[in-house]
Amino acid sequence: MFPMCSLIFRIEINSLVKIFIRKVMILLLGALTSKLAFFAMVMMYVWLGNPISAELVYFILTLLQRVRHAFNVVIPMGITESAELYASAKRIEALLKTESVTKNADEKTVLKDNMLGINENAKVNVRNTTVEIRGHTVLKGISFEVNNGLTIISGPIGSGKTTLLRLLLNDISCKEGSVLVNGRVSYAPQEPWVFPSTLKQNILLGEKFDRNRYEEVLKVCALTLDRDRLPGGK
16 A cells, blocks of 8 residues: 555656646746847847947837736736636626526415315425426426425435425426415525634524533534534633
């Protein structure tokens, strides 16, 4: 195992050395090019029998510095800004071309239509719903009801959990079926955040400290080991 790691390490070092040498050569070539161009222009001007002066030399040198600045700074910056502009334009175009999402059915009509078998007491009613995204069927013919209480949706990656949540949030439309959500929807995305303070303060959030409850929260969130590794246990 160790000889293999040593071989890989030597290969990576050799690659880095080659890249470094190429960068040095490019920088040296770029620095020498302007100097050689300046020397060649002055010598050609003198060789043609023209008088040379300090004013003319400084003028030519200034022009070469402007050209060097354009090629080394302005043009690369313009290429970068153009690439960002193109990416932003494509995103804006995709947003403007996105289809408007409307409710799949009028709530009053759905509640009065006994043919759908809607449960008026349920918070979420989904009936024979099919969702297609970019020509691919993500959800097909799903039906379920969600009442008060905790409901957990589990499944492997790519099984359609996020698509189902977007469907309930009215973020995407369904190709077939109906979706009815009674009441308001509050969505908390999986974007964890902490404010600059101790772990204890991030958990309490200004609430009164209860040792037993605090330890229980650490245990449930699997943070006991992390707490113990922090300086001072905080």
